[in-house]
Amino acid sequence: MTRLHTSDEDHGNDKNATESNLWSPSELFINTQAPELSFSSPLKISIFVSSSSRSSVMAVLEVYGAPLSTAMMRALAALYEKELDFKLVPVDMKAGQHKSEAFLALNPFGQVPAFKDGDLKLFESRAITGYIAHQHASKGTQLVSLDPKKMAILSVWMEVEAHQFDPHASKLCFEQVFKKMFGMTTDPAVVEELEGKLGKVLDVYEARLTVSNYMSGDCFGLADLHHLPALHYLQGTSSKKLFDSRPHVCAWVADITARPAWGKVIALHQS
Amino acid sequence: MATPVKVYGPPMSTAVSRVLACLLEKDVNFQLIPVDMSKGEHKKPDYLKIQPFGQVPSFQDESISLFESRAICRYVSEKYANQGNKRLYSTNPLEKASIEQWVEAEGQSFNPPSSALVFQLAFAPRMKLKQDMGVIKQSEEKLNKVLDVYEQRLGESRFLAGDEFTLADLSHLPNTQYLVSVTDKGEMFTKRKNVGRWWSEISGRDSWKKVVDLQKPQPPKSA
Numbered sequence: 001m002t003r004l005h006t007s008d009e010d011h012g013n014d015k016n017a018t019e020s021n022l023w024s025p026s027e028l029f030i031n032t033q034a035p036e037l038s039f040s041s042p043l044k045i046s047i048f049v050s051s052s053s054r055s056s057v058m059a060v061l062e063v064y065g066a067p068l069s070t071a072m073m074r075a076l077a078a079l080y081e082k083e084l085d086f087k088l089v090p091v092d093m094k095a096g097q098h099k100s101e102a103f104l105a106l107n108p109f110g111q112v113p114a115f116k117d118g119d120l121k122l123f124e125s126r127a128i129t130g131y132i133a134h135q136h137a138s139k140g141t142q143l144v145s146l147d148p149k150k151m152a153i154l155s156v157w158m159e160v161e162a163h164q165f166d167p168h169a170s171k172l173c174f175e176q177v178f179k180k181m182f183g184m185t186t187d188p189a190v191v192e193e194l195e196g197k198l199g200k201v202l203d204v205y206e207a208r209l210t211v212s213n214y215m216s217g218d219c220f221g222l223a224d225l226h227h228l229p230a231l232h233y234l235q236g237t238s239s240k241k242l243f244d245s246r247p248h249v250c251a252w253v254a255d256i257t258a259r260p261a262w263g264k265v266i267a268l269h270q271s
Numbered sequence: 272m273a274t275p276v277k278v279y280g281p282p283m284s285t286a287v288s289r290v291l292a293c294l295l296e297k298d299v300n301f302q303l304i305p306v307d308m309s310k311g312e313h314k315k316p317d318y319l320k321i322q323p324f325g326q327v328p329s330f331q332d333e334s335i336s337l338f339e340s341r342a343i344c345r346y347v348s349e350k351y352a353n354q355g356n357k358r359l360y361s362t363n364p365l366e367k368a369s370i371e372q373w374v375e376a377e378g379q380s381f382n383p384p385s386s387a388l389v390f391q392l393a394f395a396p397r398m399k400l401k402q403d404m405g406v407i408k409q410s411e412e413k414l415n416k417v418l419d420v421y422e423q424r425l426g427e428s429r430f431l432a433g434d435e436f437t438l439a440d441l442s443h444l445p446n447t448q449y450l451v452s453v454t455d456k457g458e459m460f461t462k463r464k465n466v467g468r469w470w471s472e473i474s475g476r477d478s479w480k481k482v483v484d485l486q487k488p489q490p491p492k493s494a
Contacts, residue, residue, distance in 0.1 A: 124375035152346040159339035
């Protein structure tokens with residue numbers, strides 16, 4: 001089993017961390033062009049070099065994908081909330097790069113994102129966020145709970161996002177946003193049907209958020225974070241009314257979309 | 272002896288059977304509480320208090336009330352980590368990451384087309400509902416693409432997440448059982464060499480055989 005080199009070995013998971021941990025970060029700022037998006041904001045890459053006798057170079061976290069993809073945004077949100085340094089490796093979907101052999105080796109389903117932490121390769125954005133949240137529990141925002149009962153409730157509402165909210169929300173994003181991006185026409189009948197279905201889910205959310213500040217309890221966590229990409233896109237469309245008309249949902253959406261870490265994800269959309 | 276946990280819902284429900292499989296793998300005693308869906312019991316206020324979406328299963332033990340089958344499975348696997356199948360949901364972070372990846376793949380890629388097929392081919396006829404041939408065709412195409420990926424994966428690895436049977440494999444049992452045993456789509460699994468081998472192994476487990484038994488119409492209990 002390959003031992004992971006993580007940037008926070010002082011959290012005690014690694015028994016070698018009891019030795020003196022004197023890490024000196026050397027940060028490199030690199031300008032990168034993503035071929036299909038042409039954005040040139042600098043990507044910060046931090047390489048931590050151990051000053052102990054082992055002198056091992058830490059593995060850089062890498063996330064592969066296109067920043068406009070909702071699933072990619074989900075993974076990026078977690079990385080920014082945890083204040084982790086990572087490398088964003090663009091995948092040119094217009095050129096079919098996500099179906100190339102090299103990419104299929106990272107995600108055999110040919111979908112973005114894919115993720116690497118040293119020798120560990122992962123796909124499925126919610127598996128990536130879960131891994132990041134647990135592996136780096138001591139850094140940045142606490143996104144999961146170490147208490148088994150609280151974690152169970154969090155798990156319930158993460159499943160709710162994945163199986164009740166997202167199926168309708170992502171189809172609505174496609175109809176309202178992505179179709180236009182690809183030069184196709186939005187079908188108002190489909191929008192109406194999807195809004196009806198999503199509305200019923202949001203009625204449950206309204207009741208939930210009346211008794212709970214966030215989806216799984218008092219604090220922001222993965223169950224809230226996973227909603228951000230779809231919320232972001234739908235807030236820019238006529239479907240915004242679904243959230244505006246439900247006071248507690250409205251307040252929750254305003255709160256979580258205003259988080260600075262989320263702002264960093266959106267900033268990647270600026271070219 | 273610990274108080275049996277409670278699972279609400281009919282065992283023929285794929286999501287209920289997912290939870291039952293997990294409880295049996297972990298040797299956890301449970302009480303199956305019927306929810307008469309034909310009478311709309313799952314949409315009544317009392318039930319909605321424990322499952323606000325009006326779906327089955329829901330779950331209760333002495334300390335918590337939960338819903339969503341995969342969340343229930345995770346909770347059970349962690350709470351009873353030291354009994355039953357201890358490898359079902361590894362505590363090692365790298366192994367757990369792989370399990371979670373394939374549980375998500377099941378939920379996001381496998382489940383939508385397979386459960387559409389299960390509904391159209393196994394349930395709609397029983398419920399005297401008209402089948403949608405377009406949905407059947409589309410779902411079959413999607414599922415074939417997913418199973419091509421599984422065929423490749425299961426050629427590299429005995430089970431989806433690695434060498435051991437885990438929650439990732441277990442999650443697939445309910446839908447596949449219906450497709451293989453009561454529809455003509457079973458061939459999608461059995462004609463693929465690695466997927467066929469994997470299906471044989473996972474469905475042959477004692478825990479799953481017990482769930483299949485529970486799904487059969489039960490004889491009326493004597494007073």
